Amino acid sequence: MEYNAKRRGFIKGAGAAFGVAAAVGGVVALYGMKRTWDPLPSVVAAGVTEVDLSELRAGELIRVVFRKKPVYILKKGEGTPTNEKRDIIINGEAYTVVVAICTHLGCIPAWNSNTQQFKCACHGGEFDVSGVNTFGPPKRPLDIPPFRIDGARLVLGEEGEEYKRLASLD
Numbered sequence: 001m002e003y004n005a006k007r008r009g010f011i012k013g014a015g016a017a018f019g020v021a022a023a024v025g026g027v028v029a030l031y032g033m034k035r036t037w038d039p040l041p042s043v044v045a046a047g048v049t050e051v052d053l054s055e056l057r058a059g060e061l062i063r064v065v066f067r068k069k070p071v072y073i074l075k076k077g078e079g080t081p082t083n084e085k086r087d088i089i090i091n092g093e094a095y096t097v098v099v100a101i102c103t104h105l106g107c108i109p110a111w112n113s114n115t116q117q118f119k120c121a122c123h124g125g126e127f128d129v130s131g132v133n134t135f136g137p138p139k140r141p142l143d144i145p146p147f148r149i150d151g152a153r154l155v156l157g158e159e160g161e162e163y164k165r166l167a168s169l170d
């Protein structure tokens with residue numbers, strides 16, 4: 001009898017301990033789920049990418065990440081064809097700024113400085129130095145991301161006057 005009573009006591013105690021553990025586990029799981037649902041501060045802040053272009057040389061291309069997408073920024077050199085519907089003018093210098101995602105099926109076109117073209121290896125699409133489609137399956141130019149000019153800095157993710165002007169020319 002005494003053995004049974006002890007055993008019952010043990011079972012009750014184990015049941016209570018399991019209940020507490022389950023409750024704690026549930027709270028931890030809910031906390032984890034809430035953190036998953038909440039936008040992280042860094043992600044919200046990552047909506048804007050600022051790039052200082054003061055050191056960029058003529059003919060040089062850099063790649064930055066904007067909202068998890070690659071963006072090419074090319075400083076046009078002397079003699080490089082200009083495109084008044086697409087060029088971004090900063091301190092009197094012309095730049096090509098495009099989302100580096102092919103407008104056909106989304107591959108990343110490569111910059112070829114010899115031919116002054118963006119070439120997409122997936123299906124042979126080609127874009128000129130301003131990002132305009134010139135050959136192959138892409139039906140439209142590379143996208144220009146929203147931007148604002150702040151001195152020698154390009155602020156990607158904000159729609160400044162220059163961006164609105166280019167968008168109105170489309």
Ligand code: FES
Pocket residue numbers: 102103104105106107120121122123124125136137138
């Ligand atoms: S994805 Fe670029 S040409 Fe098809």
